[in-house]
Structure formats: C-alpha cells, structure tokens
Amino acid sequence: MDNTRKSTKRLATAKELQQIVAGFYLEGHEAKRSGKPVGWMPPMNGLIEIFYAMDLQPAFPENWSPVCAAFGLIDRNYQAADSMGFSPDLCGYLRNCVGYINGMMGEEGVPLGGLPEPDMIFMPGAGCVPTMKNFQYIARRFPGAKVFKADLPQVPIEDIQRYHIDYALSEINRIVEFLTRVTGRKLDHGRLAEVVRLSDQACALWDEITSFRRCLPTPISAAEVGLMFVMVTRQGTQLAVDYLTRVRDEVKQRAEKGIGIIAKEKVRLFWDNIPLWYNLGLFNYFEKYGGVVVAETYSAAWSIRLDTANPLEALAMKSLQSYPMVSCVSMKRRKEMVLRACRDYHIDGVILHSNKSCLPITLGQMDIKRALQEELGVPSVVIEADHMDPANFSMAQFEARADAFIEVLLQRKGYRQ
Amino acid sequence: MTDSTGLTRSHIDLSPFAGAVSNRAERLARHAKKQQALGWFCTYTPIELIHAAGFLPVRIYGGTIRVELASSLVPNFVCPYMRTSLERALRGEYKYLSGVIQGYTCDTPCGMLSIWQENAGPGLFHTVPLPYNSGPAARTFYRHTLNELIDKLAGIGGQTDPASLERSLDLYAEIRRTLLRLYELRLRDIFVPPASGFYTILEAGFSLPPEEYLVLLTNLTGALGNIKAATPSGIPVLVSGSLVEQLWIFDLLEAAGGRVVADDLCNGYRYCQPADGSGADPMDRLIDRYIQRFPCPARSTVQERVPQVRALLEKSGARGAIFLFQKFCTPHLADYPALAAELKNAGIPVLLVEMDESGNIEGQLKTRFGAFFEMIGG
Ligand code: SF4
Ligand code: SF4
Secondary structure, X not given: OOOOEOOOOOOOHHHHHHHHHHHHHHHHHHHHHHOOOEEEOOOOOOHXXXXXXXXXXXXXXXXXXXXXXXXXXXXXXXXXXXXXXXXXXXXXXXXXXXXXHOOOOXXXXXXXXXXXXXXXXXXXXXXXXXXXXXXXXXXXXXXXXXXXXXXOOOOOHHHXXXXXXXXXXXXXXXXXXXXXXXXXXXOOHHHHHHHHHHHHHHHHHHHHHHHHHHOOOOOOOHHHHHHHHHHHHHOOOHHHHHHXXXXXXXXXXHHHHOOOOOOOOOEEXXXXXXXXXXXXXXXXXXXXXXXXXXXEHHHHHHOOOOOOOOHHHHHHHHHHHHHHHHOHHHHHXXXXXXXXXXXXXXXXXXXXXXXXXXXXXXXXXXXXXXXXXXXXXXXEEEEXXXXXXXXHOOHHHHHHHHHHHHHHHHHHOOXXX | OOHHHHHHXXXXXXXXXXXXXXXXXXXXXXXXXXXXXXXXXXXXXXXXXXXXXXXXXXXXXXXXXXXXXXXXXXXXXXXXXXXXXXXXXXXXXXXXXXXXXXXXOOHHHHHHHHHHHHHHOOOEEEEEOOOOOOOHHHHHHXXXXXXXXHHHHHHOOOOOOHHHHHHHHHHHHHHHHHHHHHHXXXXXXXXXXXXXXXXXXXXXXXXXXXXXXXXXXXXXXXXXXOOOOOOOOOEEEEEEEOOOOOOHHHHHHHHOOEEEEEEEOOOOHHHHOOOOOOOOOHHHHHHHHHHHOXXXXXXXXXXXXXXXXXXXXXXXXXXXXXXXXXXXXXXXXXXXXXXXXXXHHOOOOEEEEEEOOOOOOHHHHHHHHHHHHHHHHO
C-alpha cells in the first residue's frame, strides 16, 4: 500500500504557499549570487529576527527536510547518510540533511535549487541532540564558513528565572557582535524593533487564525499545517504579516458563513507530535467518516507573543520557550497546552503519533494520554510512525487503528448504534 | 586473558568491589534509613554538591530486566539503560531514593525525569541545565544553576556551606585521582585485571558512600605497590560509547583476543577525568571541573571529541577502537560516522556494537569480536 499521499487543502490562500516557498529559496540563491551573507540556523529562536533586521539571509536546513519529503528526495538522502554510517535509528531530519549536504547538494535539477551554501553556521547548544549534531556535521561539511557555537539554557518554561534570560541575552549580544565582525554590518536597533513588531504581529495573526478552530464546524484543519512555513522562515517580515492577514480574512469569512472542512462534521480530532511530512494526506483520512483533524501540537510553537517594548529580551524569551513548549523539556506546559487545545476546540479524540524520528516529542505522550482520559474523558489512540521515514509507517496498520478509533468516537457521539 | 597476568592478579582482591555491586539494592535501602539518597543518571550531575548537602548520591542502575511496566509508558525506541531503569523504578526498586537529580545531557533523561516524577514519585526531581560554552558568562550561568540546585536540596533538608562543599570536592577529587592512577597502572601493565573487574571497581563507586569507597580504593592501590609489570597478551583496544552495564561483554571481548587499554565510557574515563578543577572558591572549583571534563557527545561537538579520542588512542597504544553503544543512543550514534571516518583514515580499525535490551547478543558478539581481532592480528 502506498505510504505517501499529499493533503487536500481547502483554503484558497493555501495555494499561494507554493509561491512563498519557491520565493524563499529563490531569495536564498539570489543572496548567494549577490554576495549577501547566508547563515544556516536551527528554527524556533530569535536568530531569524536579527538576520532580517541586519538584512542577512537565513536558511533552515531542518525545514528543508519536509520540502525533501514533499519532493520525494528522502530516499536518496537516506542512502547517502547510510553509506556514511548514520544509523536508521537517528532522527530523519538529521539523516536527511547530512545525506543531502554530502550527496545531491549543488547538483543540477535539485528542486527549488536546494539550500544556498552557508557563509555562516550557527551550531546550537539547546533544542534536541539531533539538531545539535546536524549543525556539527554541517560545520564539518563547509569548513570555509564561519561558525558560531551558540548556547541557550535548556529549562522548562515554568522554571525560567531572571538568570536564564540574562544568559540568553548575553548570547544574543555575542551573536550580534559575531555577525558584525563577520559581515561588517551593524545592527540598527530601530530596525530590530520594527522586525520584532512584525514578528509579534505574525504571532498575533497566527493565534487569531488558530482561534477559529473553536468554531463548529471548524473553518481550518491540520491539513493546512503547511502555513507554518511562513512562521519558520519569514517571521519578522512584512511578507509574513500580509500573507497571514489574507489567511486570517479567509478563515474568518469561512467561520462567519459556517463553512466547514467537510459537509457534515461529526467528530473533531487532535494530532499530537509532528505530521508525517511524506503523507500529509493522513489529515484528510478521517473525512470520509465525518472526522476532521482540527488541530495539532506543532503550531503551539509559533504562538509565543513578543514584548515589542524590549526587542532583545523578547527574542531571548522566544528562544527560551519555543522548543520546550512542544517537547519533553517542559512536559507540564506541553500537557496543559494539549488539554487546553482539546477543551477550546471541542475535541472528541486525540491521535498520539508515537514518532520514531523524534524522541523528545514522543516521550511523555502516555502521561498526556492518561491526563486526557482522567481530566477530560477524551479518548486517544497511539499511532506508531515516523515524521520523515516512510519505512517506519504502515498505512494498513494506520487504517486498522484509525478505523476502529473513529468507530468508537462516532458511537460515543450517537452516530452509530 | 592468559596466565601471563596470573601473577599480578593473584595479589589483588577485587571482591570488596564486586560485593558492593552485588548487594547494592539491600545495602542502599538500609543506608537510606539513616542518610537520604538521591539518584543520578549521567556523569554531568554535580554529585559533589549533592554529597555536600548531606545526601548520598547513587547512580541509577538499569541492567538486565524484562521491561513490562515501562513499556506502557515509553516507546521501545528508548535506550535500554533508560527503559530498564524506569522499569525498576516502577517495580518499586528505587523507593528508597528521595528523588533524582540530573544534569541536562541528552534528550532521553530529560524526558524520563518527568516520567519518573509522574509515575515513580514523590520526591525531588530536578534537571540542572548545563552550559554548552566555557567562557565567563557560561560560568556565571552555571553558578546560578548550581545555586538553584542548592536551594532545591535545602527544600528537602539539605544543608550546604562552602566548607562542606570543599570537603566533598576533596573527597571526590581523591577518588578520581586514585581511579586515574589505576588507569595509569593499567597502561603500564602493572594493574591488569580482566576489564570486567576493572569496571566493577568503578561501578562500586556509584553506589557506595564515597568515604567507604575511598578506603577500598586506597587498600587496592596499597596492594599494588610492589607488583612488577606483567606481559599481558591480547590486542590492545579502546572502547568508546555510552555506559556499559553488562560487564560480561568485556569478558567476551578479551576471550576473543582483545585487551581493553583505554576507554571513553560514561562508566569509565568520562567519570574520572579530570580529577579536580581549580578556582577561587569551592563553587568555581566545581564549575571548572565540570566544564573541563572529558566530553560526552551529548554535551559537546564531534569537532571537540575527535582529537580527544585520538589522543587517548595514541597514549594507550590501542590498535583498534570498539564502539559499544546502548541501542538508540542518539548522541553516540550521531558522532559515530565522523569518529569512525577519522579513525579509519588514521589506520585504526573500528567495530560498532549496539547493546539491546534483551542482552541476547552473546553469540553474535563472539563472532564479531573474533573476526575483528583476527583482522587486526593477521
Ligand atoms: S524532529 Fe525531534 S529529534 Fe528531530 S530535530 Fe526535531 S525536535 Fe529534534
Ligand atoms: S546518552 Fe545514550 S545511553 Fe545515555 S541516556 Fe542518552 S541515549 Fe541513553
């Protein structure tokens, strides 16, 4: 059975996304040609805003992986990684990225032209180990690039103290000095304030868009998760704000007119953990039974508002919170977030994706499962899969579990006798 | 190993260490009635500080056990060490602990700590964030995280002052110096017990009160004073990896014709090196030691590790490297391709072994070790 399937999107604005993705990669290649410095960095931190404020070009190798999944490039990248000795037990982002940079990168005909070569590399000391290792291998592969070894406290959100913020701030200052030294560009604090304002505006729009998931029927589903691309790569730009405004308007209009994802929405679902990038079609799977995947965990990482009065501190806070929010670093917060989403969005059942490629997001899921049952009486089902490797996913097994689960939910709601 | 080491071995009695390991569960349960014990997983946990606050730091042991209860809480792609430890906790084997303190290293113990807290509590469960860099700002940050730990320990009755910290630092520094001396003596062929015996000595220290452990170590080094160098046989190798709890693996390795002369293991050299740090006050000294310590892939870069592992190989004269990984151990699996490539380029043969939860790898290991040593020896 085919393990890969594209999702069906319902928003007209979602069609613009292809343009935005292509535009981002094109911009990277143009930057390279024109001599604008390109920096490779992990997502979910304040670096992107500093880059846009200093008119530098960011690139996100991790985000390139879902693109590779969509274009069917992962097999070749995995083969390259395998031949270097990377275990198939490692996170698919890491395997895909090291395979790509040591394999097809630079070849003619790579979709979107691939990633532009880095002039600077940010090797993080927070987030998960696979991300840290990924950037260490990137630095090995591009010895000519300038490398910054970045530190950040790894601490649950509820335990953040002043000293954590101070350390994160001192690292941001070190980054600015590094960028100034390497690129000769200065950070204009007025410009930074503007970028942070745009960034916060994008978060506000993001929150607003996701808030329409409260509506019955929901005007937007997890099948539109691709929208996240704008948050990952364009946070802090007018482009993101403009695009998200159009999305918000469309979603709002659908909500006001009561237009749902499907004709009759019977069951509302929540997806925990990263989507299967090679099979986003799973988000549409339940529709034939009247089921809609209303929301997913991942989007919570982008709803962290920024204190625009204190731009640097806002970036420090964003960096401290984004990854813990969706991983096991801040289990308490994450559990609260899932439970709140289930309450707010009137969720009937939860799909827990036990993700072979991502231990940090998978650990603790069983405690979430218990809390869902005990505190909300919401049933859940565990689906074993992998967000990057189709070899670790069986469509047949998924169908068996999903069908049985939806049957229970339909019965609970009185749709079946 | 062959008889050529018999003379040396017959003078040395490792049974006190083996005894401490084999009766650890009952001993610790008894001990915890008079002194609170706190568990730890990883050698980045500042055990000196835990001890200075009046607690007995105990390394959590996973070992071989059928994982049943833990299977309903965590997926099967978690390293065996973490799965078997959780299983023991769920079965109540760690009831005597007053909590678990963890230095933030790899993602697995980070997530496991909250699972322990939810399912094997109550107690103090705390992760100490660690700096990734080593400059002054990183040290200041580290000091804050350690002060926070002191406060948390005070919350369960711990009392720390500079003098108590100084005493604990001295004690653990002496232990580590003695262990490093055993490493030296092993290199000079004076102390050449089977590797399983060597690592049992280390393991005993993970659960004994450090004061008692130091006495055992001192007795041992005293007995080694007059021993002449042996001519041990076996192809010298370095073992590198996560922690190895199944020490019988070393017996297989040696039976196949190898001899462990150096290690880069969590239950070996990475626990010992360096013995001490330096600084203006005890906190600085503690911070300095942990920042200078022999790096683990979870908390360092592959760039930093390659030269350090190569230096160990050169110093020890190892002719091969055997990587012993806990299955699914991301930090080690991720560093492996770079390390293996660099070592192979330097003409050092490498072998990778993954230790799974079942422990049923004996047959496979015999063959693989045999082929590896035959290749090097031939
Ligand atoms: S998917 Fe998970 S393990 Fe992989 S890089 Fe992201 S957070 Fe890390
Ligand atoms: S470093 Fe490896 S062995 Fe240690 S806890 Fe992490 S995954 Fe397990």
